[in-house]
Amino acid sequence: MVQRRFTTFFISSSFSIILIFTIHNIVWRNPHSIVGSFNKEADLNLQSVRRRLVHDVDCRRIIEGDDTEIFFAAELMKRKEFNFITDDELRELAQNCEMFFKIFDYNRFIVSQEELDFPIAFSLIVHKNAVQIERLLRAIYRPHNVYCIHIDRKADSSLHDAIAAVIKCLPNVFIASKLENVIYAGYSRLQADINCMYDLLHYSGVKWKYFINLPAQEYPLKTNAEIVKILKLLNGTCSIESKYHxxxxxxxxxxxxxxxxxxxxxxxxxxxxxxxxxxxxxxxxxxxxxxxxxxxxxxxxxxxxxxxxxxxxxxxxxxxxxxxxxxxxxxxxxxxxxxxxxxxxxxxWMTTNVAWGYRGNPGCFGQYVREVCVYGVGDLQRLVTEREFFANKFYHDFQPYALMCLEEWLFNKSATTLPFELYYYKKLINPTRYMIRVNLKKRLN
Incomplete structure (x- = not known):
């Protein structure tokens, strides 16, 4: 353990350098094919090999709930200085789309015909941290979906410039045609979503089936393929939380x-x-x-x-x-x-996993901000077993290994063709039909 900690202090903490070194040994296909090369499953036979994006802690052990590894990560985060790239540095990287795709590995996913036949529209409501926004976009990005990004009009110009540079490399991503000065808990927040909805509904390139709206602090718990399978089970039913209070x-x-x-x-x-x-x-x-x-x-x-x-x-x-x-x-x-x-x-109701503090919920290993848990490394074991599509929320600079390890976990799931079991969702969405099948099975046996 002493030797391990000693070695860790000599590892570069630059995020961009870590990314480059973790992907330099990948055989890079033509980056210009990012839009069109995934239309045939014959082209999708990527090696289903688990890769580590994080090297100074073992993310697999953290996600499995290994207390020793979680403690080691917590102690390391107290002493390590994480030098994340700035919005301006991200903008500079995106000036060269080929290099941008290669550094951030936008080609590391498999798209099935089922996904191609079921495009999804996303909106991202953002006001800061282009680096975290790009990380979320990269996690949910597929060439056949469509994405609207609403940037708070009063946000720093560096954020606007960085996002504008990134989306120039991604033809199915655009900035909302009308931007609002978003104020927390105000109508402007809802109007931002409405603006993206209008744009996406009139987007001619993709006939999407569902619309999912996201804040920049969310991160997916399911791959695009898994989300598509669940949405197909919903068969037009919305996942909207609604109750009387x-x-x-x-x-x-x-x-x-x-x-x-x-x-x-x-x-x-x-x-x-x-x-x-x-x-x-x-x-x-x-x-x-x-x-x-x-x-x-x-x-x-x-x-x-x-x-x-x-x-x-x-x-x-x-x-x-x-x-x-x-x-x-x-x-x-x-x-x-x-x-x-x-x-x-x-x-x-299965869109977003949130741990609320005011409900007396002790299950937050990060910190509560406005009564919402900002997840930490100790939350990952639970999160990866939850039914929801996304978890809210993460801060990329708070307990950084939490988001980094979840990214590694999702990154590897997106690059495999492992089967996804739907029996839980089938029972959840249509319990009557599920029980009929259970009783039929008993009669047949």
Missing amino acids: KVFHYRVTQSYWENPKTLKVERRYLRKSPPPHNMTVGKGSAYGAFSRRFVEFALNDERAQDLLKWTEDTYSPDETFWATLAINKHLGTPGIKYTASGVPDRRV
């Missing part, structure tokens, strides 16, 4: 406004009128997996637009707009699965 009534019974001087949402102490069309206001997550029909409904239905207008002076409308469309069965919102009692079925 009286405790949150203050958000929609009083009027709020975005103060451009303080950059905060502030109460006006004016009582709001009831929501339109006899709606009950729901509470849920700002993030979800939305069917194309749901997106069309949200953007085009007159009642949905009336609701959207009504939420403009509420608190955190991104957590009520989608949920309200879902909870009101009389609206006929497409893609919502209801229980026998007429409420949205929580069994299909």
